[in-house]
Amino acid sequence: MRQTKLFAALLLTFAAAVFGHMSALYAAADTGAVISVPASVVQGESFELTISFSADTPIAMVETDLIYNDQKAAFTGGSAQGSGGILHVKEFSDTQVTAMTVSLSFTAISAGDAEFSLSNCTVSAEDGTPLGSPSASAALSVNADSLTDDMQSDPSEQNEVSVPDKDENGIPLKGVLKSITVSEGELMPQFSPLIFDYTVKVGHEVEVFEVDAVTASESDYIWFEGSKKLSETGTVRTITVTDDEGNKNVYRIVVQRAPAPESSTEGSSSEAEPSSSEQESDNADAAAVIAEQTDPADDNGAEDDEVSSALSDSEPNSGKDLSSGSTSGIKELRNKLMPWLLVILLVLIAALYIIIKWLKNKSERRRRKIKTTVGRKSK
Secondary structure, X not given: OHHHHHHHHHHHHHHHHHHHHHHHHHXXXXXXXXXXXXXXXXXXXXXXXXXXXXXXXXXXXXEEEEEEOOXXXXXXXXXXXXXXXXXXXXXXXXXXEEEEEEEEEEEEOOOEEEEEEEEEEEEEOOOOOEEEOOOOEEEEEEEOOHHHHHHHHOHHHHHHHHXXXXXXXXXXXXXXEEEEEEOOOOOEOOOOOOOOEEEEEEOOOOOEOOEEEEEOOOOOEEEEEOOOEOOOOEEEEEEEEEOOOOOEEEEEEEEEEOOOOOOOOOOOHHHHHHHHXXXXXXXXXXXXXXXXXXXXXXXXXXXXXXXXXXXXXXXXXXXXXXXXXXXXXXXHHHHHHHHHHHHHHHHHHHHHHHHHHHHHHHHHHHHHHHHHHHHHHHO
């Protein structure tokens, strides 16, 4: 009888362990995510976006896609890869923590509301088990630069106010540029001292974009901003010219870098890259604003003394594909195992019930047999 009880206890323990394991597979921790951005910024201003993850159990990894409007804001730095308004974020923790924070840098490009949201978000434990899939969103307002808007809406009127001295062609004699030289591509539209916004399209093989400029007057100060090193989508360079009276004009150059060509067995890579450049020329603009002020006498070295680091090059998305495949594989395996585990649990419970019933009946028959034998002997 003692062996029977021991066997029954072992079966119950095994059943409880299986049930506990199945419950752990589907147990979801209480997870959350919050996106923090400034309430408003000025066009051309840099700002920081922070994503905070939390859970009631230790976090080992967070992975998510950050969706944003790349016409309003441009990614300029941080632990993320991507382009075209989608950034892939993947961070690990070496310690037992219940909260993780990821910080990314952006630059406001154009006026309007810039929205940010998380997609395909997964918070995982140390053993790779998903703890939850929190969601979050945030928005900020990008206010227009009043000086830039005035110059763009009526550049001739702005320059009449800020720089009244003009030549016979109506070109100001100070406070503007005489020429702009770029290391790659061509300015679109063609340069004019009273045109302040330009676009330059370059191939994907171009990694560094140099800009040089000459002021109309030797008394003007020139100020270069933006990174020479191109990101996957390009960069934004600005040139601010200030005359001796403090009046400013800002020239903006949006550099659009063609995407990486797709691998092809037909034709050489030299033929593939121009084709890709033509087809994908309207990719989203990336911007980085870096401040540096120099004398006119030091124009040639202005760009080499830029203050902040270059934009981070985007890495291939193979890491995203592998990690997403791993998460989906775990979920698929779990869904396949769950029905079988339930069947095993039911079989174990039924077997335990049958064994207990059989042992009870056997014990009852044995007692009856002993009782009958004793009765016969007494007679």
